[in-house]
Amino acid sequence: xxxxxxxxxxxxxxxxxxxxxxxxxxxxxxxxxxxxxxxxxxxxxxxxxxxxxxxxxxxxxxxxxxxxxxxxxxxxxxxxxxxxxxxxxxxxxxxxxxxxxxxxxxxxxxxxxxxxxxxxxxxxxxxxxxxxxxxxxxxxxxxxxxxxxxxxxxxxxxxxxxxxxxxxxxxxxxxxxxxxxxxxxxxxxxxxxxxxxxxxxxxxxxxxxxxxxxxxxxxxxxxxxxxxxxxxxxxxxxxxxxxxxxxxxxxxxxxxxxxxxxxxxxxxxxxxxxxxxx
Amino acid sequence: xxxxxxxxxxxxxxxxxxxxxxxxxxxxxxxxxxxxxxxxxxxxxxxxxxxxxxxxxxxxxxxxxxxxxxxxxxxxxxxxxxxxxxxxxxxxxxxxxxxxxxxxxxxxxxxxxxxxxxxxxxxxxxxxxxxxxxxxxxxxxxxxxxxxxxxxxxxxxxxxxxxxxxxxxxxxxxxxxxxxxxxxxxxxxxxxxxxxxxxxxxxxxxxxxxxxxxxxxxxxxxxxxxxxxxxxxxxxxxxxxxxxxxxxxxxxxxxxxxxxxxxxxxxxxxxxxxxxxxxx
Numbered sequence: 001x002x003x004x005x006x007x008x009x010x011x012x013x014x015x016x017x018x019x020x021x022x023x024x025x026x027x028x029x030x031x032x033x034x035x036x037x038x039x040x041x042x043x044x045x046x047x048x049x050x051x052x053x054x055x056x057x058x059x060x061x062x063x064x065x066x067x068x069x070x071x072x073x074x075x076x077x078x079x080x081x082x083x084x085x086x087x088x089x090x091x092x093x094x095x096x097x098x099x100x101x102x103x104x105x106x107x108x109x110x111x112x113x114x115x116x117x118x119x120x121x122x123x124x125x126x127x128x129x130x131x132x133x134x135x136x137x138x139x140x141x142x143x144x145x146x147x148x149x150x151x152x153x154x155x156x157x158x159x160x161x162x163x164x165x166x167x168x169x170x171x172x173x174x175x176x177x178x179x180x181x182x183x184x185x186x187x188x189x190x191x192x193x194x195x196x197x198x199x200x201x202x203x204x205x206x207x208x209x210x211x212x213x214x215x216x217x218x219x220x221x222x223x224x225x226x227x228x229x230x231x232x233x234x235x236x237x238x239x240x241x242x243x244x245x246x247x248x249x250x251x252x253x254x255x256x257x258x259x260x261x262x263x264x265x266x267x268x269x270x271x272x273x274x275x276x277x278x
Numbered sequence: 279x280x281x282x283x284x285x286x287x288x289x290x291x292x293x294x295x296x297x298x299x300x301x302x303x304x305x306x307x308x309x310x311x312x313x314x315x316x317x318x319x320x321x322x323x324x325x326x327x328x329x330x331x332x333x334x335x336x337x338x339x340x341x342x343x344x345x346x347x348x349x350x351x352x353x354x355x356x357x358x359x360x361x362x363x364x365x366x367x368x369x370x371x372x373x374x375x376x377x378x379x380x381x382x383x384x385x386x387x388x389x390x391x392x393x394x395x396x397x398x399x400x401x402x403x404x405x406x407x408x409x410x411x412x413x414x415x416x417x418x419x420x421x422x423x424x425x426x427x428x429x430x431x432x433x434x435x436x437x438x439x440x441x442x443x444x445x446x447x448x449x450x451x452x453x454x455x456x457x458x459x460x461x462x463x464x465x466x467x468x469x470x471x472x473x474x475x476x477x478x479x480x481x482x483x484x485x486x487x488x489x490x491x492x493x494x495x496x497x498x499x500x501x502x503x504x505x506x507x508x509x510x511x512x513x514x515x516x517x518x519x520x521x522x523x524x525x526x527x528x529x530x531x532x533x534x535x536x537x538x539x540x541x542x543x544x545x546x547x548x549x550x551x552x553x554x555x556x557x558x
Contacts, residue, residue: 034454036452036455040461043461043464044464047461047467047468048464051473051474052324054474055342055473056324056328058338058473058474058475059325059335060328061324065327177300179300179301182300182301183309185313186309186312186313188313189312189316189317189320190313190316192316192320193316193317193320193323197320198320198324199320199324200327204323
């Protein structure tokens with residue numbers, strides 16, 4: 001008789017955390033191995049921000065507006081990452097056959113997505129810091145030192161909410177084939193506009209700004225600007241904005257969980273987990 | 279009909295089908311216009327924050343909106359076209375068949391690029407309509423100088439297609455160049471005078487930008503649509519002078535593009551780039 005392999009049952013929590021680490025690993029390591037993408041990740045927001053800086057130069061805007069653009073450019077790197085590497089990721093995974101492996105493994109989609117999010121946060125933060133430092137030096141932007149620590153706190157809250165939103169979008173994108181590409185593309189600029197990436201959110205007015213606050217970047221970025229750039233027109237006081245972003249974190253996390261369960265059931269029923277070349 | 283023309287028409291149809299058959303036409307148009315409209319709105323808000331909508335600054339708003347509207351041609355013609363050709367190779371694995379077809383590869387590329395420019399036309403019109411209605415730009419369709427606009431656009435399309443075809447041949451050399459068309463379009467954005475006058479650029483870069491056909495094309499579009507009611511990048515030049523510069527810059531782009539195309543094409547065949555596995 002051939003000796004049967006020793007089967008070990010691991011607790012679910014251990015599998016969950018190991019999944020997070022396993023999925024975060026390629027996000028951190030592979031992203032830095034591919035030098036062309038390193039350039040791509042940084043060049044896109046820098047060039048976009050540079051264009052907007054030159055628009056302000058053309059309009060003879062006060063210098064503080066250049067600071068809005070530089071901070072917006074740094075945050076753009078995160079939104080791009082959420083759209084292309086979180087929301088649309090399951091579509092790519094389905095295309096290359098990884099999604100079906102996730103489904104038959106003993107782990108959960110939440111573990112996979114959290115791993116993606118943590119890995120991405122680390123990688124994109126390093127790129128965003130480069131964009132921020134480079135942009136600030138290039139355009140002579142200065143910040144309020146006293147606001148640095150609270151701004152870092154708001155930044156971490158914003159990242160948590162943003163990536164929870166990314167998990168929610170990932171579940172919705174589970175059904176998309178080629179639409180995923182177009183949907184991500186279509187969501188890029190409207191959110192850049194609504195979140196006030198290149199201008200103070202205050203300029204959008206109460207209604208549009210209020211509706212745009214559903215995207216955590218809107219409130220988070222505005223709060224960070226208030227804390228770091230003196231003279232930022234106040235949309236809502238920074239403390240309230242931070243509180244609202246903090247509330248968004250569990251809301252998006254729970255919604256993502258519910259949506260993932262529902263979409264997975266539907267995808268199994270409709271055979272969407274293995275469909276390719278749509 | 280000559281065989282080349284039939285082939286060209288087939289390539290246009292193919293390009294249109296690949297771009298649009300993933301959804302219904304209305305949804306396709308919605309997606310296509312979301313981006314340029316959002317960019318136009320971003321610029322309009324930036325403008326109003328700084329100028330407080332002062333009457334004296336209105337020509338500059340017109341400058342921004344018309345530049346953004348016509349930029350869709352570059353976005354589609356350069357970025358989306360390059361992505362499409364790289365997708366043909368890496369994702370659908372059909373590029374080698376297009377290359378081997380008796381039609382001739384340049385005709386195929388020309389057709390694909392033309393379909394991209396065609397699909398951009400809808401977003402150009404919609405952004406101009408939004409600009410007229412929502413931002414109250416004084417655009418009157420009956421007062422547009424159509425001969426000037428059409429002449430400028432034809433010349434610009436020739437140079438955009440020449441540039442885009444050369445770019446995609448260069449990008450075939452990379453395994454993971456997906457996304458570089460977008461970056462290149464972003465760089466052109468800086469050099470084109472689409473959203474700020476090229477005079478704002480630092481000296482040597484402004485000089486380089488002046489060699490490109492794009493600033494002259496956009497200047498002529500603005501003049502053709504709004505005559506004297508728009509900010510001018512080249513106030514000392516007459517319409518004829520700007521057109522002449524556009525002709526020269528277009529001729530330069532086509533000649534340079536042709537030379538580079540022949541070189542990159544030979545290289546692609548020699549090194550097996552046409553059917554290279556690109557790990558899509």
